[in-house]
Amino acid sequence: MISDLSKKWKTVLLTEAVDILDNLRKPINSRERQKRINGKAKSDLYPYYGATGQVGLIDGYLTEGEYVLIGEDGAPFLDRSKPKAYKIVGRTWVNNHAHILKGKIGVSLNDFILYYLNSIDYKFYVNGTTRLKLTKGSLSAIPIPLPVLSIQKVIVSKIEELFSELDKSIEQLKTAQQQLKTYRQAVLKWAFEGRLTNEHVKEGELPEGWRIVNLNKIGHWTGGGTPSKRMQEYWLNGNILWVTPKDMKYKKILDSGDKITKGSIGQSSAKMIKEGSILFVVRSGILRRVLPIAIAGNDLTTNQDLQSLTLNEGFSSEYVYWYCVSKESVIRDSFSKDGTTVDSIDVPKLKSFEIKVPMEPEQHQIVAEIESRLSVADNLEATIKTSLQQAESLRQSILKQAFEGKLI
Template sequence: MDNALYDIPDSWKWVTLGDIGIVVSGGTPSTREPEFWNGDIPWITPADLSGYDEIYISEGARKITQIGLDYSSAYLLPENSVVFSSRAPIGYVAITKNKMATNQGFKNLILPSSLINCKYTYYYLKTIKKLAEQKASGTTFLELSAAKFKQIPIPLAPIEEQLRIVEKIDELVSYTNISIVNINQALENANLYLKKSIYQLFRGNLLQNGHRLKILPDGWKWKTLKDVGEIYNGGTPKTSVSEYWNGSIPWITPSDLSNYKEKYISKGQKNITELAIEKSSVKILPKETVLFSTRAPIGYVVIAKNELTTNQGFKSIVPNEKIDSSFLYYFLKSITEYANKIASGTTFLELSTEKFKEIPIPIPPIEEQVKIVVEIEQVLNNTDNLINELVIFPKNWII
């Protein structure tokens, strides 16, 4: 066969999908005809397979009626047919657990069970997403035609060998799934260890041989956030004034911290001008200012790597000489749950300046703050190393 992808055993042969079964496309009954819908015939779209981890599928989000089937290009597939999404996106695969129909986003294979095993075909099709995309065409989105789908090569083993291969893959998938559960549990334990360790460090527990203390250690004092530095609100220059934007001064919003993993930040998606600062409530914050988002959402924390500004979604603390900015950063990272509890609002929760200022914080001497930061970052480093050692397989991983 000219399009053989790799060498196979002598008892095998390269064929095409069109050789091994009947290829049928799906269809969608008119949505303007209510009698075509809410029947008893399962009908699936590629969206039903988004995030779907099972091999077999019995139904999707919607069902059609017999008349909807009769008056559309939808086709009633028998059980053990293999469905393959051919657009938006290409490459979702499942086996029908019962009779069902699909929309036109699928190319479907009805297989002769005596010649080819449906799970053997399923597992193979899980590996050919890139090949299918290469054969697809389209401008708005790629789509794999029925003719191109039929031409996709598949190595056909004798039926007994197919069954042995399926059995082995099933065994490996089962082992992999168990491994994923164990790995994810280990990750959860690592993150819990991290949170617990930081929580204990702030109360002096790990500094006192691990014993939980009901009172603060000697030299520590309870203060509030208003005692540890100057607190500033941010602001937003008028977006309708072009002279306020695209300057040289970084301007940070909570959205800049979505999925942001670093401790320090130097810039966001937008910059503002000096004129914007003169004409709005925005203030330039110095290096080492600690930013805490107080709405949409509450709890993002970062340290300014350089002079910058923020919008009104932050309360920012410029620490005084008795507070280490990293110590304050890690403390604020530990109080997200508490901050959300004391916030208020109907459309979204927001932590007011008054409540933010009154949040209590245990303050050790500056030398001990530095020591705590070192220990926290050692815990973080150990946790990161543990997580990096855990290989995470995607849920639909297959050999």
């Protein structure tokens, strides 16, 4: 319910509250900007702004002072959790992807305008399909409730007070997230040093009964293949999983985007891989960020971008999986074919990767310890994620109440 106070505020079109100064903006492409800043000291450069924030530097400025910018295109107009407007101060340069606004003297405050523009729903003001656009005409026609300047100042002050408290809470949640990440890494480190199951083992020592073996000695490897797409009978009504890098999203692969027929396996390079095998992506653009590793949850096949390790008796799939996950960055960075940007893994080097292995009963014990501890961490992570989402919803709620007159 809107408060009685806000009912006394007059509502005007945005163009009556602000000056739209799009004549002050000018686009300069990145190549030209680079030419202009080469060899110049940072102190001689100025921020260059676009739809959602600073996008670079330039050796000159077109605006000086305080302004509010809002995207013309390229802004997240339909995502209520993300800001569409932001403030700039000082000497700056703005390109043509953002509108430049300034509160009219004696009429409106820049901060009041800023918060209001980040509170409203833009679905009625933007147009376009692939790239939404907020035209100057649509922007000008946005209605805004406008109390007197003294009330605007009180509202801005209250918003900033509440946002400050909210930001502190968000920072604490993000710190907790980072601590959980560190904890997960520590759990895996302790596990494969034997310190979760051997109380007296010292860091750097190999626990009694453990051995070091390479992956090539604990099972056999299988490559993948792709049945001919021209042979419809290989794909039509298939029921055997055919796994590609895009399917490698979970610890255990139980489904895939594509399936092939049993008959296609004997007639193509695709090979059947046993349930419980360890799957490694060895060729994909995704390797620049992470090395996907998984366990085959069923008998399945893969394409040529994966290698599969079917384990011998005495080796736990879950143990080998978690060990390789704990060393994911080492494998990815050390075994990349080019050594810099990782697009593929050197398979012979991967096969020679050494792991520390206890007897099978202790492997199962270690897996139980890992999964018990990481389960607690996962539950906490889910709670934190929910809290962060609620915090962003609360930010919108604060703005909504502010412009309904409920904060004063």
